[in-house]
Amino acid sequence: MTEALFSAASLAMLDEACSGVLILGEGLERDEFLSSRLTRAEVGRLLLIIARLMDGLPAEASRRLPEIDWAGWSLLARTLPDQGPASDDTLWFALTSLVPATLMWLRLYRQREPALFAFAG
Template sequence: MANIRTNALFNAATLANIEEAGSSILILTEGLEREEFLRSRLTRGEAVRLLQLMADSIGQLPASLHEAMPELGFDGWRSTAKQLAGAREAADEALWFAVLSLVPATLMWLRTYRHNQPELFVFATP
């Protein structure tokens, strides 16, 4: 029983970290054009850090949440994490795609899941 409680708390905390990092990315990159964003050493660096945090957190979610939240695009996040660690050109493409598409889609699906499956987001023990 303690293990179930620990897992539920870990899952809720991980989902909260994903949401917070994603929201921070959207705020950080709001209104920036691609070239401006990619040239900005500080903004780009922080966006990469937050995207890696999101990818790592999504990768740590258990198989049960993969089944409960298939639209989060687990394979896409895994691929994005690999590309961010790769050559600069591929990393830039992955970074810009994540900022424009992957992060907003992930946040939208998390809002949907929060509405339809609120128990996954609760910081309380069952």
């Protein structure tokens, strides 16, 4: 698989996983979200997928998407597996800030730089 195809496939999966997180968390208040074991677990699973996809993107793709919070995703990947109050804050921050911003930038970049998202070799 070429780097361009890997990037396009990864970016498509990122978009899908971010959308999934937002759908799961839609309309939930913090306490409601944190007390829902199933929703919380699925959001956590999707967030780890997103963080791993972000980490696996080729350097060129990440350089071409500078507004995405790469450091935030890297930190999330390291802190998310921890349990407890810090994990609560991490999950809520990702759900309400990091994911929406990432999805917004991905969609904007899809319009600005369609070649990044193209499945052409």
